Amino acid sequence: MHVLLIEDRAGDARLVAEALAECAPQLALHWSCDLGDGLAQLAQAPVDVVLLDLSLPDSEGLATFRAVQAAAPRRPIVILSGCGDDELALAAVQEGAQDFLPKCDLSGSLLSRVLHYAIERKRAAEQILTLNIELETRVRERTRDLIEANRELEAFAYTVAHDLRRPLRAMDGFSDLLIKDAADRLSAPQRDYLERIRRACDQMSRLIDALLELTRLPYVPLRQVPLDLGALGQEILDELARRTPDRHVERRLAENLATIGDAALVRIVLENLLSNAWKFTRCRQCARIMVGSYYDLGEEVFFVRDNGAGFDMTYADKLFAPFERLHRESDFEGLGVGLATVQRVVKRHGGRVWAEGAVDEGATFYFTLAPPPQTPTGGAAGLPPATEIAPHGYLAQNHPAG
Amino acid sequence: MDISHKTILLAEDDPNDEELFRQAIAQANINCRVEVARDGEELMRYLFGTADQRRVEPGADIDLVLLDLKMPKLNGLQVLTVMHNAHGAGHEHAPPIVVFTSSDAEQDVSTAYDLGAVSYVAKPVTHGRFVETVQQLVIYWLGVNRRAPRRRQRGASWASTTS
Numbered sequence: 001m002h003v004l005l006i007e008d009r010a011g012d013a014r015l016v017a018e019a020l021a022e023c024a025p026q027l028a029l030h031w032s033c034d035l036g037d038g039l040a041q042l043a044q045a046p047v048d049v050v051l052l053d054l055s056l057p058d059s060e061g062l063a064t065f066r067a068v069q070a071a072a073p074r075r076p077i078v079i080l081s082g083c084g085d086d087e088l089a090l091a092a093v094q095e096g097a098q099d100f101l102p103k104c105d106l107s108g109s110l111l112s113r114v115l116h117y118a119i120e121r122k123r124a125a126e127q128i129l130t131l132n133i134e135l136e137t138r139v140r141e142r143t144r145d146l147i148e149a150n151r152e153l154e155a156f157a158y159t160v161a162h163d164l165r166r167p168l169r170a171m172d173g174f175s176d177l178l179i180k181d182a183a184d185r186l187s188a189p190q191r192d193y194l195e196r197i198r199r200a201c202d203q204m205s206r207l208i209d210a211l212l213e214l215t216r217l218p219y220v221p222l223r224q225v226p227l228d229l230g231a232l233g234q235e236i237l238d239e240l241a242r243r244t245p246d247r248h249v250e251r252r253l254a255e256n257l258a259t260i261g262d263a264a265l266v267r268i269v270l271e272n273l274l275s276n277a278w279k280f281t282r283c284r285q286c287a288r289i290m291v292g293s294y295y296d297l298g299e300e301v302f303f304v305r306d307n308g309a310g311f312d313m314t315y316a317d318k319l320f321a322p323f324e325r326l327h328r329e330s331d332f333e334g335l336g337v338g339l340a341t342v343q344r345v346v347k348r349h350g351g352r353v354w355a356e357g358a359v360d361e362g363a364t365f366y367f368t369l370a371p372p373p374q375t376p377t378g379g380a381a382g383l384p385p386a387t388e389i390a391p392h393g394y395l396a397q398n399h400p401a402g
Numbered sequence: 403m404d405i406s407h408k409t410i411l412l413a414e415d416d417p418n419d420e421e422l423f424r425q426a427i428a429q430a431n432i433n434c435r436v437e438v439a440r441d442g443e444e445l446m447r448y449l450f451g452t453a454d455q456r457r458v459e460p461g462a463d464i465d466l467v468l469l470d471l472k473m474p475k476l477n478g479l480q481v482l483t484v485m486h487n488a489h490g491a492g493h494e495h496a497p498p499i500v501v502f503t504s505s506d507a508e509q510d511v512s513t514a515y516d517l518g519a520v521s522y523v524a525k526p527v528t529h530g531r532f533v534e535t536v537q538q539l540v541i542y543w544l545g546v547n548r549r550a551p552r553r554r555q556r557g558a559s560w561a562s563t564t565s
């Protein structure tokens with residue numbers, strides 16, 4: 001290991017040499033007696049650590065340190081300070097010197113330890129620096145990849161919209177024209193085949209719409225406003241009832257399901273959950289759908305519960321993946337994108353969604369619409385009523401000042 | 403409705419969509435003329451004339467352009483850009499352009515309006531809704547809507563504009 005000592009006083013230099021020879025004979029000492037020579041040595045000789053006196057014939061004070069640091073930014077520098085010069089030495093440490101040693105009590109063991117530590121510390125610092133640079137490069141690369149992927153996704157969605165809808169329109173259009181033109185010449189099965197083509201077209205068209213909606217969701221800006229999930233749920237259930245007047249479903253909606261969220265997006269959540277509940281209770285004489293909320297660890301959790309066909313909990317996490325279904329198309333029709341959409345919307349709000357159910361015993365879908373609250377104690381002592389937990393803007397809306 | 407003296411320019415490269423369009427207006431006994439441009443270049447020739455017989459007024463004999471955005475060569479947005487610039491250059495009487503296309507991407511919608519499209523209609527996939535949409539579009543733009551009267555010259559006299 002090579003130590004470069006830059007020190008103008010021969011007496012001090014000898015002290016250092018003696019201390020080193022005694023305690024760390026493995027250290028090779030090179031001596032420069034002014035800054036000019038020191039910098040020249042740094043440029044040529046292998047140097048592991050610099051031992052630097054700040055007051056030299058050709059340079060004085062912090063300027064000395066800065067000159068050496070600029071010439072060898074990756075080399076550890078230890079200041080050799082005159083007695084009573086601690087303040088100056090500390091200033092150098094603040095600017096990046098590894099340590100300082102007062103000349104007046106130089107012992108071999110101290111010197112050796114300080115030099116070794118200085119080298120190790122500098123090495124560690126360098127490593128962190130390299131790692132940081134690497135990390136930054138990687139983050140930049142990832143960001144670029146991500147932007148690229150997003151752009152591809154947009155291009156894909158565009159293609160889906162244009163190129164897949166077009167042939168579909170032709171299939172549906174010409175089968176419909178054929179049914180109308182040749183109505184009296186078609187046998188019942190022939191007619192049925194054409195009707196099947198049209199139904200398939202309709203399904204694919206809805207599939208494309210849903211897929212597009214799904215790819216768009218992460219990009220639509222959120223507009224958070226106060227919402228009443230009870231009223232919204234009521235509205236959606238009324239519409240479902242209107243569309244299937246033969247169904248009798250008992251509905252229980254909790255009062256005061258106030259929250260904040262994006263009106264259009266939260267409506268999508270409730271529409272999907274409620275139309276699922278409506279659909280999967282079809283097999284029930286006494287169908288029941290419940291919408292409510294409860295507090296858990298200071299967090300409001302909403303739920304939609306039904307007593308319908310239920311599902312096997314083994315596959316509970318599959319439900320939220322696009323196109324995953326746990327029921328047969330012949331039993332319950334569907335595309336399998338509803339819950340994937342629900343999950344995306346809920347995540348956009350910072351919330352979570354999960355499900356519980358059992359085959360033939362109904363299902364419950366839970367969701368939150370905000371990130372979980374930070375609870376430093378981890379406890380949820382004394383659950384506050386809903387209005388107290390609601391954010392400020394919301395309260396102001398409901399109870400105008402005055 | 404008798405709009406036999408009116409002309410629609412359908413910018414459409416898909417023969418299926420063209421046929422479905424013709425069927426849709428025939429069903430409602432709409433008897434206007436339908437010209438078809440199968441790509442952006444052909445559309446430009448309809449609107450501006452060929453190189454050796456430039457038109458003074460782009461699309462003077464056309465009452466409505468139905469524009470598909472996705473066309474070979476020049477796409478719909480490019481055509482809109484050219485028309486937009488021509489309009490700025492004093493061609494006030496260019497025909498209204500209605501975008502009638504498969505995509506309803508928000509970006510397309512706003513760009514189209516920025517470039518002077520008067521309306522943006524997404525082509526429905528389901529045949530029933532397609533027919534309905536085409537009929538309403540054509541009846542509105544050719545039968546119901548009135549365009550600003552044509553001015554002979556810029557700054558024409560009061561008497562000549564009201565005659």
Ligand SMILES: Nc1ncnc2c1ncn2[C@@H]1O[C@H](COP(=O)(O)OP(=O)(O)O)[C@@H](O)[C@H]1O
Nearest residue numbers: 276280310325326327334335336337338339363
């Ligand atoms: N209320 C429910 N009861 C039982 N199973 C459900 C319920 N909601 C959703 N599922 C299951 O989750 C699957 C995915 O739901 P979803 O994404 O909405 O698609 P779809 O309703 O089109 O089938 C459904 O096919 C069904 O297997």
Ligand SMILES: [Mg+2]
Nearest residue numbers: 276334338339
């Ligand atoms: Mg569903």
